[in-house]
Amino acid sequence: MGYFDACLLAVLQGLTEFLPVSSSGHLVLVQYFLGSSGEIDLLYNIVLHVATAVALLTYFRRDLYGLCTGLIRTAPPSPSVFSGRERQTVFHIVLALIPTALLGLCIDTLFIPFFLRPDVVGCMLLLTGCLLWWGKGQGARTPTTQMRARHALVIGVLQGLAVIPGLSRSGATITGGVLLGLKRELAARFSLLISIPAILGATLLEVAKLEEQALPPLGPYVTGMVVAGSVGYAAIALILRLVQQERFHLFAWYVWPLGGLVSIGYHLLR
Numbered sequence: 001m002g003y004f005d006a007c008l009l010a011v012l013q014g015l016t017e018f019l020p021v022s023s024s025g026h027l028v029l030v031q032y033f034l035g036s037s038g039e040i041d042l043l044y045n046i047v048l049h050v051a052t053a054v055a056l057l058t059y060f061r062r063d064l065y066g067l068c069t070g071l072i073r074t075a076p077p078s079p080s081v082f083s084g085r086e087r088q089t090v091f092h093i094v095l096a097l098i099p100t101a102l103l104g105l106c107i108d109t110l111f112i113p114f115f116l117r118p119d120v121v122g123c124m125l126l127l128t129g130c131l132l133w134w135g136k137g138q139g140a141r142t143p144t145t146q147m148r149a150r151h152a153l154v155i156g157v158l159q160g161l162a163v164i165p166g167l168s169r170s171g172a173t174i175t176g177g178v179l180l181g182l183k184r185e186l187a188a189r190f191s192l193l194i195s196i197p198a199i200l201g202a203t204l205l206e207v208a209k210l211e212e213q214a215l216p217p218l219g220p221y222v223t224g225m226v227v228a229g230s231v232g233y234a235a236i237a238l239i240l241r242l243v244q245q246e247r248f249h250l251f252a253w254y255v256w257p258l259g260g261l262v263s264i265g266y267h268l269l270r
């Protein structure tokens with residue numbers, strides 16, 4: 001793998017991992033319409049996922065520190081949306097990960113071949129757009145609702161379903177939280193926080209699939225990791241800003257035409 005290809009894939013991963021456009025959906029479409037053999041550089045894929053996880057850990061370091069501190073003792077007041085509810089938040093994170101893991105493993109094991117079809121990806125992109133638009137302006141109606149166990153479970157279910165390529169994880173979970181009545185910033189930060197163990201868990205599953213092989217040249221891999229992490233960090237900041245400004249739904253204008261073109265193009269090219 002050359003440096004150009006490494007950087008291109010890293011930028012794509014860093015953006016689509018967090019923006020509500022589905023990174024897995026884009027991967028399926030690139031492989032199909034560009035005539036890829038379907039073989040993926042698994043090691044490089046792992047490197048990019050580690051980079052995006054590091055971006056999350058770095059961006060939310062203060063929130064994570066506050067949550068860890070709150071488990072041991074009463075944390076001092078802070079500007080964090082989780083301030084004063086650190087133990088409840090950790091419980092909700094664990095609770096959300098249960099349906100995420102169960103649904104994700106079930107879909108990945110039993111149904112993923114069906115969902116890898118481009119026309120299905122196109123339909124899921126259209127559904128993502130509808131979810132984003134549905135959440136338009138909803139957060140302003142009940143802006144003070146605190147996180148409850150039922151909210152965490154629903155958001156966890158949505159994250160598990162987002163294993164389906166084309167269904168955006170951030171789009172489904174953030175919009176789902178807003179529709180449940182959570183403050184926009186709380187919904188966004190909780191959604192991104194629960195993606196950390198989800199990304200790390202998926203990465204561990206990929207590591208288990210690695211076969212013993214000679215190490216490739218490390219230059220492009222290190223470069224890709226730095227690029228993916230930097231782009232991912234910027235994408236996280238952008239997502240939070242757009243959610244707070246109630247402009248998150250504007251991504252629907254990207255996934256709707258893309259989903260429509262993919263669905264129509266797939267049937268025309270068959």
